[in-house]
Amino acid sequence: MGKESEIKLLGTRASPFVNRVQFALYLKSIKHEYTEENLARKSELLLTSNPVHKKVPVLFHADKPPICESQIIVEYLDETLPDLHQLLPSVPLDRANCRFWAQFIDTKIVFFPLYEELRRTKRKEGQDAIKQQMIEATQLLEEAFIKSSKGKAYFGGDQVGYLDVILGCFIRWTRYVDELNDFNTFDEVRTPELAKWAKNLSSHEALKSATPGDETLGSFVGMLNVYKPPYQ
Numbered sequence: 001m002g003k004e005s006e007i008k009l010l011g012t013r014a015s016p017f018v019n020r021v022q023f024a025l026y027l028k029s030i031k032h033e034y035t036e037e038n039l040a041r042k043s044e045l046l047l048t049s050n051p052v053h054k055k056v057p058v059l060f061h062a063d064k065p066p067i068c069e070s071q072i073i074v075e076y077l078d079e080t081l082p083d084l085h086q087l088l089p090s091v092p093l094d095r096a097n098c099r100f101w102a103q104f105i106d107t108k109i110v111f112f113p114l115y116e117e118l119r120r121t122k123r124k125e126g127q128d129a130i131k132q133q134m135i136e137a138t139q140l141l142e143e144a145f146i147k148s149s150k151g152k153a154y155f156g157g158d159q160v161g162y163l164d165v166i167l168g169c170f171i172r173w174t175r176y177v178d179e180l181n182d183f184n185t186f187d188e189v190r191t192p193e194l195a196k197w198a199k200n201l202s203s204h205e206a207l208k209s210a211t212p213g214d215e216t217l218g219s220f221v222g223m224l225n226v227y228k229p230p231y232q
């Protein structure tokens with residue numbers, strides 16, 4: 001791995017799941033070729049390389065079969081190149097703990113689906129219920145952060161680790177969605193440690209390179225509105 005032609009990423013710049021993989025690639029300084037996918041008109045490459053979910057990101061490593069699902073891709077990169085900025089801890093129990101919270105972030109708290117719901121829910125009561133779910137979820141994450149970071153800046157301790165990558169890809173999105181919804185996901189009062197974490201991590205060069213600006217996010221949300229209009 002390492003040669004630009006060996007690693008290819010199929011993605012959509014505004015997707016936090018794609019940004020997650022890019023964050024890991026930048027942290028590990030893995031050169032790669034990037035192809036932008038148009039989700040409104042999915043390419044043959046996407047449909048054949050991810051026939052189950054038909055979603056980005058998809059990673060291609062040399063002539064091996066494609067790898068789908070962002071968490072699986074990040075773990076694959078970490079297992080293939082553990083010496084370049086190892087993300088998962090080496091102790092099996094700590095690895096299991098990381099995977100537990102990663103699953104929580106993507107399936108239980110489901111930051112992205114929650115935002116998606118918030119975007120599509122027009123009624124105030126519905127929006128308040130979703131915000132309450134976010135508050136409870138971030139409070140649980142605050143406790144997980146305190147245990148995992150042991151007083152250091154990141155979930156991974158002194159160095160950006162697996163959970164920093166898994167959650168960090170949403171920071172840009174949270175700011176954007178927070179502004180639209182008069183909310184504060186990583187609130188300094190409710191979750192002071194996570195708020196500090198988000199502030200620290202946002203200035204990390206690898207994350208800055210991996211995440212798009214407001215304009216890209218705005219046009220992505222605009223596209224979603226065309227294909228999945230908000231509920232009334």
Ligand SMILES: N[C@@H](CCC(=O)N[C@@H](CS)C(=O)NCC(=O)O)C(=O)O
Pocket residue numbers: 012014015016017039054055056057068069070071
């Ligand atoms: N669980 C997937 C989620 C990926 C995902 O939702 N990708 C979105 C872009 S943010 C997508 O490709 N959507 C296309 C569709 O839903 O048809 C992962 O972690 O990779």
